[in-house]
Amino acid sequence: MDRMGKDISKDHTVKDHSQMDHSQMDHSQMDHSQMDHSQMDHSQMDHSQMDHSQMDHSQMDHSQMDHSQMDHSQMNHSQVDHAQMNHMQMSAHDHSHHEMSGMDHSMHMGNFKQKFWLSLVLSIPIIFLSPMMGVDLPFQFTFPGSDWLVLVLATVLFFYGGAPFLSGAKTELKQKSPAMMTLVAMGISVAYFYSLYAFVANHFLSGDHVMDFFWELATLIVIMLLGHWIEMNAVMNAGNAVQQLAALLPKEVIRKNAQGKEERVPLDQVVEGDYLIVRSGDKVPTDGKIIEGETTIDESAVTGESKRVTKKSGQSVIGGSVNGNGSIVIEVTGTGESGYLAKVMELVRSAQADKSKLEALSDKVAKWLFYVALIAGVGAFLIWLFISDVPTAFDRMVTVFVIACPHALGLAIPLVVARSTSIAAKNGLLLRNRRALENAHEIDALIVDKTGTLTQGTFAVTDVLSLGTLSKNEVLAYVAGLEKTANHPIAEGILTKAAAEGVSPKAATDIQSEAGIGLSGVINQETWKIVNQKGLTQLDLTVPEDKIKHFKEQGNTISYLVHQGEIAGIIALGDQVKPEASEFIRALKEMQITPVMATGDNQEAAEAVADYLGIKEVHAALLPEDKEQLVKSFVAQGKRVAMVGDGINDAPSLARATIGIAIGAGTDVAIDSADVILTNSNPKDVLHFLSLAKQTRRKMIQNLWWGAGYNIIAIPLAAGILAPWGILLNPAVGAILMSLSTIIVAINAMTLSINKKDE
Template identity: 55%
Template sequence: MKDMDMQHMQHHDSYDMGDMDMGNGEMMHMGNLKLKFWVSLILTIPIVVMSPMMGMQLPFQVVFQPWSDYLVAILGTILFIYGGQPFFSGAKAELKNRKPAMMTLITMGISVAYIYSIYAVIANDILHTKLMVTDFFWELATLIVIMLLGHWIEMNTVMNAGSAVDKLAKLLPSTAHKLVDGQVKDVPIADLVEGDRVQVRAGEQIPADGTVESGATSVNEAMVTGEAKLVEKRRQDQVVGGSVNGDGTFEMTVTGTGESGYLAQVMKLVSDAQAAKSSQENMADKVAGLLFYAALTVAIVAFIVWLLVGNLALALSIAVTVLVIACPHALGLAIPLVVARSTAIAASHGLLIRNRDAMEQVNKLNYALMDKTGTLTAGNFKVSEYQSQTDELTDDAVLAMMAGLENGSSHPLAVGILAAAKEQQVTPKSVTDVHQITGVGLSGTIDEHTYQIVSAAYLDKQHLSYDKQTFDRLASAGNSVSFLIQDTAVLGYVAQGDQIKPEAAHLIKSLKAQQITPVMLTGDNPQSAQVVAHQLGIEEVHAGLLPEDKAKLVQQYQADGSHVMMIGDGVNDAPSLARADIGVAIGSGTDVAIDSADVVLVKSNPNDVVDFLALARQTTRKMAQNLWWGAGYNVITIPLAAGILAPLGFILNPMVGAVVMSLSTIIVAINAMTLRLRD
């Protein structure tokens, strides 16, 4: 099972704990980014104190020529190399992918500011040229610090606590009971190969995919199907590694290990989906990419024009001013501040936003695909009906006997029966000699008589008579029916159904009102799925699905350009959660599902999806407003700095540009703090 070792498995999970994508796959650790920010801030303070802002002398400025210029140049060089490193790496990745965006724009701004500032120090303090050249160390330092702060804010708010792929690997046990020459020998699962004979004991996790060779049991395959029920396994039946064995002990032949195993295939689905999603561009990167091309084009044109009508020094000064003014101070904070505010609001409403880019997809949503069990239903069984089938016993007597037989069991159906007895104030009968009958149910002695709890399948197999009309009615309503028998006589039954969450109906109604089509995807049988779908008003239903089926359906809906939200809670939902444009995990679900999702509903309340959609729309609106403010400054000042109004006698003074830049940053911050979730 070496391939299950995450240290040897390559994947593109951009949400590992403490790491952040700094641009097209360039990762940076949270601790490194935090250290870079604080060191850069310490270096920035003396630079701000000793250098002018766009040539404007500040009231607090300290100057002792020429040494202050030299000191600023040294500090600026250290800051440029050390603090600028994440942006250089990000820009390299963006340019390699031919998609210049935020990192490229920042790199261009700080590089031009640094090179021209060094030239200014040489020209002014070493060569002592007559024409004083303005340096941009102030802009260089503040841009690096603001950008690092913006990334830190964003990283801190969306950083999550683990990797879905790592959690999948942990579903397998560390050792297996391998049969060697008739003896049981415990070996690491990494040593298992196809064809090995393995013993699986009661209550253990199954170490690999395999075929049952001897013995019989019931297996909890919730990780595969998402359904809260045990599945009977007999000779030649298939079992899946990672699922949990019930009360029986059996032997199996290993059929799947490493990359051929079921969990490994789910891992690949998840990591492939996450890699595909990470290629999506967000609004800030799109705007930054346009600004990069705009600033570069305007700077080149301005340089050529001013070189023709003026001189080299003037042309170079104007071109550099254009590129420095294009530095995205406000743009760099526009999104992180909104994300920080939005994440805080979301947390107070029981939502954890793990991938802020997904929020930008809300306005494009066409379909909401959702799991049934645990998402729309509670995922636990509740007695909906119980009845005696003989005149000798009352309904409560049947419940008391079945509760006595089930007393002490943790099986979901047993829990439901015991809960019903408590609710109806029925005292369970005293039972002795209780034991499981593999593939049948259980048996026990009450008042020296033997009773059994069995399924309809057992009654049919034994050709025992029972009310099939009542059974069909209950089963078609989505119930699991258990029968109490004594010898060959059916004494009564208990019907249990998975209860629909009260909030589910409001979710479906709200989705339809927003022109989002709800679709049910479930591993359950079509009959039960249709019952729940009909009650909730869901027209599109896909039942009997495996994880890869759900992921394929997500892709099918996306194939025609539709945008898809997936809501789920189990391992079987993980690939589709990762593949969807927006993955929403129920908080009570598995760690794997949660770590595959973009949003987690902490309270497991389907209605919180409605809050998420409302918050996402408000957040996206604020992002757009901030981008307009941030980019609007550049759109106006870049052509003015280039001298577009020079024929009218006006060229933007760099000092005015600096003031406008500062105001733009302040407006962006204030606008972010006004974000609200409108109820």
């Protein structure tokens, strides 16, 4: 890996490991000797194929790393070479934002599917051999020693299948934010340990029979595992924007040594002050200053500017951009963490870390349910202890805790996510972050990039007009002939168009350039000119406004072909507005969403497109940090912001926005920073997403009410609030309520759909 890639990779403060798929990584040559993994978030790392057999862990600090749920048995890093990755400084950085999210550790590591199926196998005998809340079901049976078998299976199930929830609860409590994992952990822990007490009491102590909860323990663990598995399968695996940034740079460069000779060296050996040769078509390897040569640079991938930029001696170039036709020598001014791409990557990491703090809807419900159950359970124990005895008080408390963790809650959100993700895929939407569906309601503003989102993203010929006897192809042939020897973006666009149309440029001689006006040349012994509007005015020529009005509205560059004092043709170049963009902006306004343009392109081009589309708020000539700050300012005002973009310069703002939406034809870095990907690269699909998100959230809320809402009645009854009137919640009734809520949740999720017009 090159120096930039290497330095980007080594600074893990800017890397979000939560999204990394290590399933094919070769760590066999990695030096982990100084790596501090103590606070790394491995919660979504897929280790299922990783082989650690060659890894030197002898000096690794694992003291605070929870590997309890990691399955290394099938781990294999043999497919990706990290031999050049330098992780030596990782321990010095703060990974606090990347601690385990509370979902769990093993769920995202390849053994989660196995954990569910093994837990199901362990649960089946328990379901057949133990009663449901003290009630024997018709299909259940017992035999001598069956209760011992149930105890053994339940113990294995609790520590194996329940481990992700126990680990997740530990993290949530450590972060002082109890949520779903804490609620589930409380339910299964109370069910298991009370059942263990019941087993001992019933077999070794005299007295009344004590009801156990082994049946509830088994079904709760299996259903919760199933719910999370469904949810993970529904949402595609996330990528790593930082790795994509590193991939933009070449691995080797051509350097001029002290003797002036050329030498090919790895990029990681380049230091500031070195002279590098960048030939036509090469990627610019580092930030630098041109000291020899002149060229055009395509910076669209990193700045969003669609038009190639002319660069001369003394001007700066950005690492990751693409050199045009000229060959240049640059003096290196920035490598590693001082380079432009590294700064963009830092913005992405910071934004992702902040947005990761957003709380899921189900976690909010689970948090309140946890507190309600805890207060109700402890309160019931104290009250019953005062009016009755310890066994009765203890029984009431346990019943409250078990009732408070309904099975349906584990499926309420995952089933809706699975359904909505399937519908989204059929409509050209890939959901990378399921929380996007929850957060997309009531969007106040949609910040949209111009280049590649509202426009096609390429500076090219948009139209050719003939105003005389020449055909369109003849106009193109004459213009291409005059521009054939030129080295600027307009010439490149014209020659590319001619080649695409199969038009051969006319043979031109005596070509002369007039600065700021155009150029002239001789074709077939006659003088032909290409001029801009200024040149047209000097020649005292005019063109009908209706001929060029459309080009002006879209901010196109217009060139005129002049012959014998008359305009023979017109050629327009620019970044063409997508046909569906106008309808998209109009629909946003109808939805009371304010469209805002944010682009790295120049002010003139941005305003032209904005006026054409009816966008009132325009921010042009923005760097990545400017875009990110713009999004940040909206969020600071309490507004919910969606961001649509496709370039590297959009990546930080995509990560910062409430919802980041990437155009599928954009850069991998932008795609990896987003929550949603438009696979058809059609901005109108944003409308489909917003429609689906609104209905998805409605279903989620409905399911959460069905999954947890019955606790409004069940918890007080379980606590014995109506005991003075002789009413206590029958455990069988509680079980029936839980079963019904689970069935209703499943049916309700399957009824999710979007309007026919969105399909």
